[in-house]
Amino acid sequence: MGEQGYGGPGHHSDAVEHAGVEDSGTYAIDNPGLPPHRPRLADEDPRAAKKAERQVAFLFLLSILGTILFFVGYFVIGQVGPDTAAETLRLQNMLLGLGTAFAMLGIGVGIVHWAKTLMPDHEMVEQRHEVRTEADRADAQGIIEDILEESQIKRRPLLRNTLIGAVALAPLPAIAIFRDLDDTDNRSDLAAENFGVERFRHTMWDEGVRLVRDPSGTPIKASDVTIGSAFHVIPEGLNELQYGKLNEKAKAVVLLMRLDPDKLEVSEGREDWNVDGIVAYSKICTHVGCPVALYEQHTHHLLCPCHQSTFDVTREAKVVFGPASHALPQLPITVNEEGFLVARSDFQEPVGPVYWERG
Known part of the structure; x- marks a missing residue:
């Protein structure tokens, strides 16, 4: 049983x-094993292989031309300004976009086409073996030689040379763009070692500049701000800018809130930076610069939606959670004779991510 x-x-x-x-x-x-290998046309016909080689080289050349096209738009069109025509701006943006696209796609598509048509495509199973320390160097050298042999980069100098040219030129547009972010060399009052940090220290805020609502531009009176409310604020005059409006807004935008003054922890030197519990802090997260736009009234926390960095408004926007490592810069404010909220000065430190040294 x-x-x-x-x-x-x-x-x-x-x-x-x-x-x-x-x-x-x-x-x-x-075990049925691997299916029989089906050779490609380029494996059997030298003319097809040569054609594929020319196609890959053409794609690499297209990448080089794309980089050149980018620089034509960047340097030949010239720097834009307040009087630049809309047609010129559209032409420059088109050349920059097409140049970058061709530069990147030419390399990517070329390498993929190279692998699919010319590099060996047979499948193989390599058994695991015990690694012997004394043979590591020889094994590594053998692997590199196999890679060079399978890629055929030694036997096809046209592919090698065009690939080197495309890879060498492709990063140049990015270098030019990042270098253009810093105009320190054009400003005699700034030291070169600051790497443009002063551009984030100085915004449109200044003594007497009124706080206005974003985007309407309506001035804000202290009586308009009730406890628990929050306003997205920009400096007065920002909407009237003809050039550089977005750049200035990206640095100057702030959040305005009102709390019970008894709940505010004010450090020495900041006693007059708020107006009866009304405080203003930079909206630019100190982590990677995302807009801090969520205000929790009950906890008095500001939340960045990108990486959940959380700032405590009662403690001068200090970080209480998340990857941010620095409090949000506070904008000193006061009230003018007409009862409107105005700035006492600019921010006392650079706004934005703490990539730069804060002196």
Whole structure:
């Protein structure tokens, strides 16, 4: 009874038989192995291989031309300004976009086409073997030689040279763009070692500049700000700018809130930076610069939606959670004779991510 019951020897024999496995532990069905290799046209026809080589080289040349096209738009069109025509701006943006696209796609598509048409495509199974320390150097050298041989980069100098040219030129547009972010060399009052940090220290805020609502530009009176409310604020005059409006807004935009003054922890030197519990802080997260736009009234927390950095408004927007490492810069404010909220001065430190040294 025990031999025929569930889990007995008879059951084990049936399970082995139904699984298609012999008692010896070997599979009843042989391993079919890899399917037969089907050679490509370029593997059998030298003319097809040469054609594929020319196609890959053309794609690499297209990448080089794309980089050149970028620089034509960047340098030949020239720097834009307040009087630049809209047609010129559209032409420059088109050349910059097309140049960058061709530079990147030419390299990417070229390498993929190279691998699909010219590099070996046979499948293989390499058995794991014990690594011998004394043979590591020889093994590494053999792997590199195999890669060079399979890529055919030694036998096809046209591909090698065009690839080197495309890869060498492709990063240049990015270098030019990042270098253009810093105009320190054009401003005699700034030291070159600041790497443009002063551009984030100085915004449109200044003594007497009124706080206005974003985007309407309506001035804000202290009586308009009730406890628990929050306003997205820009400096007065920002909307009237003809050039550089977005750049200035990206640095100057702030959040305005009103709390119970008894709940504010004010440090020495900041006693007059708020107006009866009304405080203003930079909207630019100190982590990577995302807009801090979520205000939790009950906790008095400001939340960055990108990486959940959280700032405590009652403690001068200090970080209480998340990857940000620095409090949000506070804008000193006061009230003018007409009752409108105005700035006492600019921010006392650079706004934005703490990539730059804060002196």
